[in-house]
Structures are given as C-alpha cells and as structure tokens.
Amino acid sequence: DTLVIDSSTIAAATSQKVAKAADAAGIDFIDAPVSGGTGGAMAGTLTFMVGATASQLERAKPYLEKMGANIFHAGSVGAGQTAKICNNMLLGILMVGTSEAIALGVANGLDPKVLSEIMRRSSGGNWALEKYNPFPGVHENAPASKGYAGGFGTDLMLKDLGLAQDNAIATKSSTPLGGMARAIYAAHSIAGHGGEDFSSVIKMLQKQ
Known part of the structure; x- marks a missing residue:
C-alpha cells in the first residue's frame, strides 16, 4: 500500500523510469512538483502539478491538500514534471x-x-x-x-x-x-x- 509522492523538479523521463521500477515492486509512484516558493509552503498555498493515474491522484489528494491550494492533474506520470x-x-x-x-x-x-x-x-x-x-x-x-x-x-x-x-x-x-x-x-x-x-x-x- 505504499504511495511515493516525488515533489522534486527533475526530468520527466527520470520520473517515468522510477515509476516503472516502483510499479514492478507494487508501489504507487507519482510526480508532483510544486510552485509557490517558500512563502507558499509556509502558508499551505502551494500549487501541485501531478503526473499520475486518476486513482493514484485520489490517494495522494488528502496529503497534497494539507500543503497546497491548487492541485492540477497534468496527465500520466512525468506530466507534472x-x-x-x-x-x-x-x-x-x-x-x-x-x-x-x-x-x-x-x-x-x-x-x-x-x-x-x-x-x-x-x-x-x-x-x-x-x-x-x-x-x-x-x-x-x-x-x-x-x-x-x-x-x-x-x-x-x-x-x-x-x-x-x-x-x-x-x-x-x-x-x-x-x-x-x-x-x-x-x-x-x-x-x-x-x-x-x-x-x-x-x-x-x-x-x-
């Protein structure tokens, strides 16, 4: 039942490579880089750009909503990056x-x-x-x-x-x-x- 949320800003191809390895191990992996800076982080108003399946996004939302005011489903894994x-x-x-x-x-x-x-x-x-x-x-x-x-x-x-x-x-x-x-x-x-x-x-x- 592990869910990995990667909020780094890295190459989309890297996220896709990691997601493939995670999937082989039965782990859900999504990319969710952020925008909003340190001020947004402190205020909990970050914007998350998410690359995931619809079901993975639903799993992640309760956590992302604690930190961000805007959560966008950009597409499949890598799309957030x-x-x-x-x-x-x-x-x-x-x-x-x-x-x-x-x-x-x-x-x-x-x-x-x-x-x-x-x-x-x-x-x-x-x-x-x-x-x-x-x-x-x-x-x-x-x-x-x-x-x-x-x-x-x-x-x-x-x-x-x-x-x-x-x-x-x-x-x-x-x-x-x-x-x-x-x-x-x-x-x-x-x-x-x-x-x-x-x-x-x-x-x-x-x-x-």
Missing part, C-alpha cells in the same frame, strides 16, 4: 524581463516602486511585479528586500532552465527566450550569485 519546467522557464524569462524594465526605469531616475505599480496595473503586469519584485524595498517580504537571501536560488533556476532546454532539444521545440534566460542565469551564477535568490539577476542589468 513537464508542466513544472514549462512554468519555470516562463518564470525565468519573466524575471529577466521584469528586471530589465525596472533597471531601465531606475537608470532614468524613476522611483522603482512607482514604476512597478504602473507596470503591474498595465499590460506589463506579471507575478514578479506583483509578488516577487526584484528591486530592493519594493516588496518588504520579497527576497530582494532581504539581501536576496532565501527564496528560490539562482542555481535552482539555472537547473530548471537546463531541464527545459534538454526537453526542447528532445522534442525539437523552439524555445529561444528560454535558451537566452538560461545563458543569463549561467553568467549570473558564474559571477558568484548562484546561492542568492533568482531575482538577484537584476544585479547583472543595473547601471553600475
């Missing part, structure tokens, strides 16, 4: 774009708080602007306002962007912005910021 890398590729792209825009505004003398609110309420609005602003002091509880400590590390984002690019190559999918975001985060990590929150990428883009 695919959904997660798509999400994180978009997040990496959005954070780089948001950082570029704020850095440009600040270089022209704009107040980052005012600019962020203008963009948040305009067509440039996105999660980074609203919940996870990369400029220090805009959001009191964002890692940017805490020396970029905690949160989701640059090296973790780099790992996920790498998974997305590996998958894009395997499926012959075109992801030029994903590839560019990976290169930017790789340079940021090499510069010594791998342990800082991924929003610290704005440091690369600010006028020195």
Whole structure:
C-alpha cells in the first residue's frame, strides 16, 4: 500500500523510469512538483502539478491538500514534471524581463516602486511585479528586500532552465527566450550569485 509522492523538479523521463521500477515492486509512484516558493509552503498555498493515474491522484489528494491550494492533474506520470519546467522557464524569462524594465526605469531616475505599480496595473503586469519584485524595498517580504537571501536560488533556476532546454532539444521545440534566460542565469551564477535568490539577476542589468 505504499504511495511515493516525488515533489522534486527533475526530468520527466527520470520520473517515468522510477515509476516503472516502483510499479514492478507494487508501489504507487507519482510526480508532483510544486510552485509557490517558500512563502507558499509556509502558508499551505502551494500549487501541485501531478503526473499520475486518476486513482493514484485520489490517494495522494488528502496529503497534497494539507500543503497546497491548487492541485492540477497534468496527465500520466512525468506530466507534472513537464508542466513544472514549462512554468519555470516562463518564470525565468519573466524575471529577466521584469528586471530589465525596472533597471531601465531606475537608470532614468524613476522611483522603482512607482514604476512597478504602473507596470503591474498595465499590460506589463506579471507575478514578479506583483509578488516577487526584484528591486530592493519594493516588496518588504520579497527576497530582494532581504539581501536576496532565501527564496528560490539562482542555481535552482539555472537547473530548471537546463531541464527545459534538454526537453526542447528532445522534442525539437523552439524555445529561444528560454535558451537566452538560461545563458543569463549561467553568467549570473558564474559571477558568484548562484546561492542568492533568482531575482538577484537584476544585479547583472543595473547601471553600475
């Protein structure tokens, strides 16, 4: 009656390989990577992207519901991982774009708080602007306002962007912005910021 819920972010093919071995041993294995960061974990509002059969998902729900507010059945095993890398590729792209825009505004003398609110309420609005602003002091509880400590590390984002690019190559999918975001985060990590929150990428883009 063992049920294994893997909330790592790894390659879909790896989840499928582990699930096959688990099935041979009579063990239910599902992939259920999460989104929502450390704040979502503490608040119990994580989003789970689940790769499983319908019956496996029903078994897992009582546990997932203790930790998450949104539970999506993405498909069969491995589908949760695919959904997660798509999400994180978009997040990496959005954070780089948001950082570029704020850095440009600040270089022209704009107040980052005012600019962020203008963009948040305009067509440039996105999660980074609203919940996870990369400029220090805009959001009191964002890692940017805490020396970029905690949160989701640059090296973790780099790992996920790498998974997305590996998958894009395997499926012959075109992801030029994903590839560019990976290169930017790789340079940021090499510069010594791998342990800082991924929003610290704005440091690369600010006028020195």
